Amino acid sequence: MNTGQIISGAGHLALIGWALIGGVFRSDPLPFEVVEATAISTEEYAALIARQSAPEAAAVVDTPEPPAPGEAAPGLSSEADAAPESAPPEASGTPPPDATPDVSEVTPPAPAEVADAAPVLEVPQEDVAIMVPEVSRRPEPRPAPRVAPEPVAQPEPDVKVDEVARPEVTPDESAEVVQEPSEASAPEEAATEIVTEAEKPKETAPSTSLRPKPRPARPAAVAQETPTEAPKPTPTETPKPAPVQPKTDQNSVNAALAAALGGGQQTTERPAGPPLTSGEKDALRVAVQQCWNVGSLSSEALATTVVVTVGMAEDGKPKTGSIRMLSSSGGSDAAARQAFEAARRAIIRCGANGFNLPVEKYDQWRDIEMTFNPERMRIK
């Protein structure tokens, strides 16, 4: 026997002994209640039961004794009972007749005037709910460790959602200029991402940073640019100081903001609109691929993916002169050129009548980058 077996045996023995001696198998008595009881005799029990169950029957029942034989039958009288006395009803006095109505003052009703024109009915006004301003504080949502899968109704906004923030205006009688009362409004709150409390990072990032440099000019863009566009700075140019705004009126503030934020591009008044839905994108994709004919492409061009940019007019038609190849991969320059030409034909041909794009989202599809990837067409 080796040491391991000895140790194992000893250990097992100790375990078994502890189990037997230590009372592992001993069970404590179950808890019980003590109830007082008294012994009663059978008669008492029967009496007790009988009292509880059946109603007590009448002990003595009067039964008429049968007449004895030969006994005369009892005499039966047939006299009617005397009628009870009752007083005759007294006749009531005749009521005096009603007085004759006086008709001398009554004039016959005038005949109703009947107009030929149909009466004009007023259109009932719609029920208008009275807006009761909420004055009580809204209860804050209790933090929950999980997000319920059921969608919940969006809470009503505290203030009217608008594109710009407007302070509430209440009529001030003392003011010289009378302002129309209006409700306070503010743009809807939004964030670029959803951050839970657990994920919320500490704000260690610097609060300010340099603006990223603009994307370098596309090589072929120079010829396409319109002279109205702002000239691109060249490296040799020294940066000019920003023009000083003499008056901070509304327009100049607006222009300065737009220039600072978007390089003067966002000067249109129309909002950009929400992004295109996947359905709208799919419709565009299907429209283009109907005209993307790869049948006449070389096998090398069929292995070349090209990225094409196209500027779109507001009527959904591609601007032919703006179609350019941004990049290509997978083939030689010659193959990329063929692939680009096939892509360009597809865009122009199927866009000749205008792609079906929502005009209210024009800013979203003003420029489109299309990647033509023929990988799946090679095996067909």
Add this chain to the structure above:
Amino acid sequence: MMRTILSLLAALMLWAMPALAQSSGPLRIEITEGVIEPMPYAVPDFVADGAAGAEFGRNIARVIASDLSGTGLFREIPAQAHIGRITSFDSPVQFADWRAVNAQALITGAVSIDGSGRLVVRFRIYDVFAGQELGSGLQFVGTQDGWRRMAHKVADQVYSRITGEGGYFDSRVVFVAESGPKDQRAKRLALMDYDGANLSYLTDSSSIVLAPRFSPTGDRVIYTSYETGFPQIYVLDVASVGRRALPTPEGTMSFAPRFAPDGRSLVYSLTQGGNTDIYRMDIASGTSTRLTTAPSIETAPSFSPDGSQIVFESDRSGTPQLYIMSAGGGDARRISAGQGRYGTPVWSPRGDLIAFTKQSKGRFHIGVMRLDGSEERLLTASFLDEGPTWAPNGRVIMFTRETQGAGGQAGLYSVDISGRNLKQVPTGTGASDPSWSPLQN
């Protein structure tokens, strides 16, 4: 007042930021599904200077249309449907007229005859929907007899410019012209344009000829002839039709020759003592080098375009299969792996594919596979398909198809390597064993 301005500024920032974030980049979509259909094009008659040129202008346009439509990649918009008229080669094209008939490509040209009687052909290719010229216009000058070749050259340019790969229209095919019944068939070498035009014969039908093969420059043809009663290899000069037998040991049979890419040597099979092996011969000196030594039958060798490797057929595993070895001989690796018998391998001019004949379950197929045997694709199936040869651009394969029965006849067919556009090549006579020339200069 200051506070009002600040709040106004803040409001403007709030309004402007989301708009900026949303319109910061262009809309991006990916197109992965397209259509495969012939590209519609129009080729009006070429504008001619005089009456003599008018017929050339019409004929050249017809040959170009035949070439392009024959590829299966293009579809001609017939002249009756044209709205626009090309009356002057140099005047601007009214693209709207051609868009209206859905012509995606437009080929215009002019034909004239210069002072020395030579034919001058000028042409331009337009991308109709883009409204611009594809490349720049070109001009060919040649003899009036060579008008078909000039038309083929124009078509090659159009094909190359649109598809991105070389054309194959200005090329010729040498083949074995067959006549007579199957059991007594007369065979002789014939030469024609790739489209069957300009048929001529290189040999008479006094002896059986087999397997002609063009040299890499297209000026010579090597073939096997039974002129002496035994199969023997001959080399023939296409221009002069002069020929000579290549030296081989007596009592041997030599066949299945094919030029090396350098044009100075060839590989062939030689049967000696019941064993067939592959040899390489220097044409100038006539000395041969043995490349295989297996006791099995090795035949049908074909060089890779760079001349470094040879693909051949061998039955060393029991059934004919395809193998690749170094151009100097040595170990060979098997590349065919499917069921059936593989033969007559030919290396693509592009170097990426090997065409072959496959016999499986009683049917013959022409197929292609990659150099490692993968992606095997059978392009045809019939009672008897064999002997593939590649078009100069490696996109089309021509082969022999023979119909069943005693009255069955052999003809030439071509098929795109995608398996599409199978069609018969007009030869006017029974034809087999085609060999496609390179593009002519």
